[in-house]
Amino acid sequence: MLVLSRKINETILIGDDVKVTLLAVEGDKIKLGIDAPKHIKIFREELLSATININQQALNAPTVTFALSGISGKQHVNNDTRG
Amino acid sequence: MEIDTLRFGRLTVDKKKLLCFKNGLPGLEDCREFVILQFEESAPLHWLQSTYKPEVCLPIINTFAIYPQYVFDISDEDVDELSLSGPEDVYVVSVVLIPEQDIEQMTANLVAPIIINHRTGSAKQTIINNGEYNVRFPVFQAICNLIKEDEANAGTFAEDK
Numbered sequence: 001m002l003v004l005s006r007k008i009n010e011t012i013l014i015g016d017d018v019k020v021t022l023l024a025v026e027g028d029k030i031k032l033g034i035d036a037p038k039h040i041k042i043f044r045e046e047l048l049s050a051t052i053n054i055n056q057q058a059l060n061a062p063t064v065t066f067a068l069s070g071i072s073g074k075q076h077v078n079n080d081t082r083g
Numbered sequence: 084m085e086i087d088t089l090r091f092g093r094l095t096v097d098k099k100k101l102l103c104f105k106n107g108l109p110g111l112e113d114c115r116e117f118v119i120l121q122f123e124e125s126a127p128l129h130w131l132q133s134t135y136k137p138e139v140c141l142p143i144i145n146t147f148a149i150y151p152q153y154v155f156d157i158s159d160e161d162v163d164e165l166s167l168s169g170p171e172d173v174y175v176v177s178v179v180l181i182p183e184q185d186i187e188q189m190t191a192n193l194v195a196p197i198i199i200n201h202r203t204g205s206a207k208q209t210i211i212n213n214g215e216y217n218v219r220f221p222v223f224q225a226i227c228n229l230i231k232e233d234e235a236n237a238g239t240f241a242e243d244k
Binding site for chain 1 (some may be wrong): 158212
């Protein structure tokens with residue numbers, strides 16, 4: 001991993017068209033400004049890991065049925081597919 | 084065609100209704116072909132079933148039905164990848180997490196909508212960059228309201244119980 005030190009308002013370039021600028025430092029938080037072409041996806045990494053986790057856990061959902069008499073969930077036994 | 088499912092047994096599905104996820108789903112990358120199973124008893128929840136792995140079946144719900152004010156931008160890349168020609172092509176669903184112990188605590192992942200082009204069957208789960216949405220948005224109450232509305236519309240809801 002490449003490690004670089006930057007001061008506020010200094011920028012790094014990634015490839016030809018991605019610019020990352022350090023905008024502010026407040027305690028243990030830093031604010032980054034990112035300029036990149038629209039086709040480059042930018043999102044917080046933890047949202048992808050949370051989604052992976054939810055998709056895998058969702059497989060174990062009980063088979064829920066809704067009826068006038070009430071809502072019930074039949075337990076569903078699943079194999080672990082993460083192998 | 085016939086598919087095997089762990090949850091619902093062997094089913095016949097219409098080939099025209101198959102959904103193609105070019106890269107699978109996050110965490111389920113090896114499953115690229117799915118079909119949406121709809122059953123009256125579990126509506127408005129539906130099931131996103133893999134045609135390749137019988138055990139891969141996720142509860143999903145129409146995102147706009149449970150959260151009408153849901154708004155997000157579909158990136159140009161996703162528009163191209165899914166060959167979307169207009170809003171009328173788009174159907175959006177969210178994966179629902181249902182805890183076995185307490186199904187009333189069910190939540191939908193509003194951060195990662197599944198975008199479906201229902202004209203072509205191409206689909207993908209994408210992550211949106213909108214700080215206001217939660218990966219675990221409670222949906223039980225919204226689902227109960229939808230069911231009540233449905234029953235009222237169908238005229239089968241017994242008011243004087």
